[in-house]
Amino acid sequence: MNYDAIVVGGGHAGCESTYSLANMGLKTLLITGSIDKIAMMPCNPHIGGSAKGIVVREIDALGGIMGKVADKTLLQMKMLNFSKGPAVRSLRAQGDKVAYPKEMQRVLKSHENITILEGMVEDLIIKDNKIEGVKLSTGKEIISKAVILTTGTYMKADILVGDTRTSSGPAGTKPSLFLSDNLKKLGFKILRLKTGTPPRVKRDTIDFSKTKEEPGDDKLYTFSFDNKPFYKVEDQMSCYLTYTTEETHKIIRDNLNKSSMYGGIKEKLGTGPRYCPSIEDKIVRFKDKERHQLFLEPESVYFDDIYIQGFSTSMPHDVQEKMVHSLPGLEKAEILRYAYAIEYDAIDPKDLYPTLETKIIENLYTAGQINGTSGYEEAACQGLMAGINAGLKILKKEPLILKRDEAYIGVLIDDLITKGVRDPYRLLTSRAEYRLLLRSDNADLRLREYGYKVGLIDEEKYKKLLIKKENINKIIEELKNIKIDGIYAYNYLKRTEVNINDIVDKLSNKYDQLELEQAEIMIKYEGYIKKSIKEAEKMRKLENKKIPDNIDYDKIPNLASEARVKLKEVRPLSFGQAIRISGVNPSDISILSVYMKRYFNEFR
Amino acid sequence: MNDTICAISTALGVGAISIIRVSGDNAIKIVNEIFDKDLTKVNSHTINYGHIIYENTIVDEVMVSVMKAPKTYTKEDIIEINSHGGISTTNKVLELLLLKGARLAEPGEFTKRAFLNGRLDLIEAESVMDLINSKTDYSRKLALNGIEGNISKLIHEIINKLLDINSNIEVNIDYPEYEDIEVITKDKIKEVSNFINKKLEVLLKESENGKLIKEGINTIILGRPNVGKSSILNSLIDEDKAIVTSIAGTTRDIVEGNIRINGILLNIIDTAGIRKTDDIVEKIGVEKSLSLIDKSDLIILVFNNNEPLNQEDKELLEKTKDKKRIIVVNKCDLPNELELNIKDENILMISALDNVELLKNEIINKFNLEDINNKDFTYLSNSRQIALIKKALQLSKKLEKDLNDNIYIDMLEIDIKEICEILNEVIGESYDDKLIDKIFSNFCLGK
Incomplete structure (x- = not known):
């Protein structure tokens, strides 16, 4: 069989790649290890969160699928950071671990351009450094123009619990045993990373009266710009807050050497995520803290699992029992599934172009945890971009590369390919320099046009966008011409205590609430927004200063040796990218700049 | 960039010896070609006796220091030739070096290389330039202070404070559900912005002094014609630079002189007397005198004891009332006709011919020159740095105002970040990754 493209792996990255290519x-x-496990959520049960929620909206703006499926299957929705400013507001949904994958599988299975195959890809078919297809463990070969690897944590995955190491994918799935060796043979640098997941306990064995209830918001939201809410405020399921106790800490300290990470396993382990430490890490690193917050989160309406967020560990099962029972409300809790750490192979994302095509093999793309990231949303947006760019290349069109001032997705990919990863990469708002421009509320205004151009947004949705843009401009123009208390409404609205709904009756037309809010944000924060745009323009200038791809860093004298090594490794495409490489200092950039001037004077 | 540069590093023709410095990849090779011993075989950081030879003739008997990269000023190979001080010998050695392939260094190029090679940060590099160009002992002390990184240290401290706030705000945003991570209240930001305002204000104030030390106090002598301005200047500088006559309007252009008081340079400008005039040359002089008022650090305003106060005198008093000024009543040996109605200001009664010490003491008092003399210096010593710090201070004050106006914490962070960027520009360092590293080292988070 011949295909235009093959996607290897059916996780959140793979689903977006497949869906975008097909569209x-x-x-x-x-190709997936198990059709039932497509779009599985093996770790936490939520989608979105700070920064990540904005990514889900960006995916939706571009024509991806995650937000639409999440909207249909969520158990609870919250707008985070509402009081901290419009730029940092972000949606988080408690997803349903049964309903979400099921809905995703339905969408993919019903698409006319998608074929799903159960199997294990063991090797790649390559001719002249160009991908031609994949080889399955059965020996079968399948030909395609492009291949996207979205293998997640499956490459050489090992589950770690106490002193045991078991070759297995997450939640008892089959690992991929040979692919990473074959990638290594092709010249890819292979990283060993690690992550973990907390225990799940049975809902009706928890005494929730000893915990604090955390309900969803009483305002309705959707990730997708095309959806109306599918849920009712009162139907949302709650989460619950509890804390570790002095006894928990004592149990952990007394048993520390039994944890895989603290001596349970003797050989050197992969690097775990800094922002997502195990409970052992937290107790060791923050000795003075009397207690740590833990959230009890429902996983599905279809089963009884409660996820203990903040309690990831690699302790042996008997210690986990004691730990769980030391928590208020969980004294008699029954553990349904034990916590574990998982170690897996990833590639060095510095081996990628901004399109997520590998520098080593043409038409081979990688996305998701294979690139050293962590999180469903991070995976999904890479899957989407790899899908779009593989598709554009097959169709012989210009690639789509999002800039740091256009999307969190742009920030994420640029960070990956420029800085590489030491530990699994999580998107944070602090990674975005121009985050006032990258708001949850304007993701469609920023990105829909691109989605339309690449063919993932249809005419009807695009027309809606144009109308929305026009209406926002109309509101702003109207406010510039109406006077309130002797001053123009436009300036009146800049006062912190004034809300656009206070003055909406002065407008001659009726507008949608979202359009009004958008105009309000644009007016109220105009000064700060302008500042961010100015900063972004500085970056763009450096971005436009291209570095020739045949530059020989060994010929540039006086570069600090660390900078030389890093520049050779990343081979930045522009000054903007070069300056973001850690280990490349401003003085190195000056030297590079001087050299380039000479280079161009001499060779032009 | 990798060419080898050379220059005479000592003042030409003054000392008993001159030092010729050579820096670059070929420094050793080039000097070796004109030296009678093999410098490629000597250890680094040694001084070697020998001769500079050209066409089998001894040019000079010299000591040659060999310093191999990277532990040198420029982080390149450096050779320093100590030759005998005469102009012709020193120039001959330099010529030979140029002949053998070295290039004459541009002014400050050794320092530029030190900076580009990561030996100095921007402040340090600029301070070195200041050191090279310094005219007095005090400016040298100031320049050296920069090299020790005192300012860098202060600015780093401020940046760290700001990074602390920002990482705290970021954690609150990125982990909104973690109530036990301290929620930054606006009061706490205010506390830090107060701290920064205070630090930067002190730094700027001291920098103004720094500027005085480096560039001197620009002093103008103002007064109506023939009140004795030029005589005062001449007494101060002990030379007849200005032509002194008794005909009003003798000084038509602006005369300059320099003196040192307690080691501080005083740039004194004698001005054309201020009067309404139809003489075109004199008129230009008068306009120029008035325009100098704004640019000066000190005004010596001179009146004639022997004449009553007139309209022009009153205008001068009005125009200079916000400036640092010393009011001098000259010609006290003549009968008193002047009535100055001035409160809260010290009036110096002198006769230019003998009471000039009084004036010098008053200048010392006005600028706390005694203090400057004794103090340790923490000054920004160039205008680029001062301008940036002023901008940072302005933003920090805006931050304070926005706090009171209940602006979102996320917006405040934009200003905080900009302050950090400006301060990093002052010390020539980039910002980015520190913040995220800080978040992870200071806070306890996780799933």
Whole structure:
């Protein structure tokens, strides 16, 4: 069989790749270890969160699928950071771990351009450094123009619990045993990373009266710009807050050497995520803290699991029992599934172009945890971008590369390919320099146009966007001409205590609430927004200063040796990218700049 | 960039010896070609006796220091030739070096290389330039202070404070559900912005002094014609630079002189007397005198004891009332006709011919020159740095105002970040990754 594209792996990255390729009209094959596990959520049960919620909206603006499926299957919705400013507001949904994958599987299975195959990809078919297809463990070969690897944590995955190491994917799935060795043979640098997941306990064995209830918001939201809410405020399921106790800490300290990470396993382990430490890490690193917050989160309406957020560990099962029972409300809790750490192979994302195509093999793309990231949303947005760019290349069109001032997705990919990863990468608002421009509320205004151009947003949705843009401009123009208390409404609205709904009756037309809010944000924060735009323009200038791809860093004298090594490794495409490489200092950039001037004077 | 540069590093023709410095990849090779011993075989950081030879003739008997990269000023190989001080010998050695392939260094190029090679940060590099160009002992002390990184240290401290706030705000945003991570209240930001305002204000104030030390006090002598301005200047500088006559309007252009008081340079400008005039040359002089008022650090305003106060005198008093000024009543040996109605200001009664010490003491008092003399210096010593710090201070004050106006914490962070960027520009360092590293080292988070 021949396909336009093959996607290897059916996680959140793989789903977006498959969906976008198919919607671009390309015959796409999704190969997965198990069809039932497509879009599984093996770790936390939520989608979105700070920064990540904005990514989900960006995915939706571009024509991806995650937000639409999440909207249909959520158990609870919250707008985070509401009081901290419009730029940092972000949606988080408690997802349903049964309903979400099921809905995603339905969408993919019903698409005419998608074929799904159960199997294990063991090797790649390559000719002249160009991908031609994949080879399955059965020996079967499948030909395609492009391949996207979205293998998640499956490459050489090991589950770690106490002193045991078991070769297995997450939640007892089959690992991929040979692919990473074959990638290594092709010249990819292989990283060993690690992450973990907390225990799940049975809902009706928890005494919730000893915990604090955390309900969803009483305002309705959707991730997708095209959806109306599918849920009712009162139907949302609650989360619950509890804390570790002195006894928990004592149990952990007394048993520390039994944890895989603290001596349970003797050989050197992969690097775990800094922002997502195990409970052992927290007790060791923050000795003075009397207690740590833990959230009890429902996983599905279809089963009884409660996820203990903040309690990831690699302790042996008997210690986990004691730990769980030391928590208020969980004294008699029954553990349904034990916590574990998982170690897996990833590639060095510095081996990627901004399109997520590998520098080593043409038409081979990688997305998601294989690139050293962590999180469903991070994976999904890479899957989408890899899908879009593989599709554009097959269709012989210009690639889509999002800039740091256009999308969190742009920030994420640029960070990956420029800085590489030491530990699994999580998107944070603090990673975005121009985050006032990258708001949850304007993701459609920023990105829909691109989605339309690449063929993932249809005419009807695009027209809606144009109308929305026009209406926002109309509101702003109207406010510039109406006077309130002797001053123009435009300036009146800049006062912190004034809300656009206070003056909406002065407008001659009726407008949608979202359009009004958008105009309000643009007016109220105009000064700060302008400042951010100015900063972004500085960056763009450096971005436009291209570095020739044949530059020989060994010929540039006086570069600090660390900078030389880093520049050779990353081979930045522009000064903007070069200055973001850690270990490349401003003085190195000056030297590079001087050299480039000479280079161009001499060779032009 | 990798060419080898050379220059005479000592003042030409003054000392008993001159030092010729050579820096670059070929420094050793080039000097070796004109030296009678093999410098490629000597250890680094040694001084070697020998001769500079050209066409089998001894040019000079010299000591040659060999310092191999990277532990040198420029982080490149450096050779320093100590030759005998005469102009012709020193120039001959330099010529030979140029002949053998070295290039004459541009002014400050050794320091530029030190900076580009990561040996100095921007403040340090600029301070070195200041050191090279310094005219007095005090400016040298000031320049050296920069090299020790005192300012860098202060600015780093401020940046760290700001990074602390920002990482705290970021954690609150990125982990909104973690109630036990301290929620930054606006009061706490205010506390830090107060701290920064205070630090920067002190730094700026001291920098103004720094500027005085480096560039001197620009002093103008103002007064109506023939009140004795030029005589005062001449007494101060002990030379007849200005032509002194008794005909009003003798000084038509602006005369300059320099003196040192307690080691501080005083740039004194004698001005054309201020009067309404139809003489075109004199008129230009008068306008120029008035325009100098704004640019001066000190005004010596001179009146004639022997004449009553007139309209022009009153205008001068009005125009200079916000400036640092010393009011001098001259010609006290003549009968008193002047009535100055001035409160809260010290009036110096002198006769230019003998009471000039009084004036010098008053200048010392006005600028706390005694203090400057004794104090340790923490000054920004160039205008680029001062301008940036002023901008940072302005933003920090805006931050304070926005706090009172209940602006979102996320917006405040934009200003905080900008302050950090400006301060990093002052010390020539980039910002980015520190913040995220800080978040992870200071806070306890996780799933």
